[in-house]
Amino acid sequence: MDVSFAPGRFAGLEHHFVLRVYFEDTDLSGVVYHANYLRFMERARSDMLALAGIDQRAAHEAGEGAYALREANIRYRAPARLGDELVVVSRLVRLRPAAVDIHQRVMRDVTIVAEAEIEAVFVAPSGRPRRQPAAWMERFTPLLFKGN
Template sequence: MDALPALGHFLDQEHHFVLRVYFEDTDLTGMVYHANYLRYMERARSDMLLAAGIDQRAAQEAGKGAYAIRNLGIRYRAPARLGDELTVVTRLLRLRAASVDIHQRVMRENDILSEADVEAAFVTPQGRASRQPGEWLAAFEPLIWKGN
């Protein structure tokens, strides 16, 4: 099966993933429920991999492994609301043999609504840490954030 096309795109070394807030994303106050920011970030990370030419599904089906979140710290700054158009901006900060450090921001225009620092570790199907596939490291290398 062919890999799905990416929905987002890279702008220099940042991946931009656009989404809209729907009713199902909100709580009784009409604001986005806190856990949904994590879902938005997960979608953006998965899309970033596709945009970088990495097929997680193929690796998983071949028995190589997949990413698992090892560490995550999230900060909420302002609420998103029903109908908002949001952009999840993802930067790869540091690449190691078995993991990658990622910074993500959920934005509404120029306002940061939420941001997170994520460590994704590559794990075997048995759940043990493993070296990332060499072609993945090569795909990530030019995408490591070198900005301010």
């Protein structure tokens, strides 16, 4: 992935990904449809990984594997609406040989709109968990958030 195109950025240990709510993201009432928050968070995670130097596509094409979500616990706190500018803030909170835990919150200014605890597992093409590449672990370690 060409990171010069990546729309996000790191602010210390947190990755910030800005997006705007479009009509296609909303339901009939003009509020963001609940499933779309997962899409917003996925885009932010992909951007964060690319900026950290993780080439998911190359790993997949080389037959090494890819990340799959094992768990996503999401809490909706306030509605986002058509035209809102949101920021998805992501931080790595736990790193294990085959998995990474990421806390994400979707913000509108200072208001938390939604937040989630995500567990992503690195899986072989067979779908079984396997150790993620050592180089990825090395890139993640300095980004690991230690604290609340």
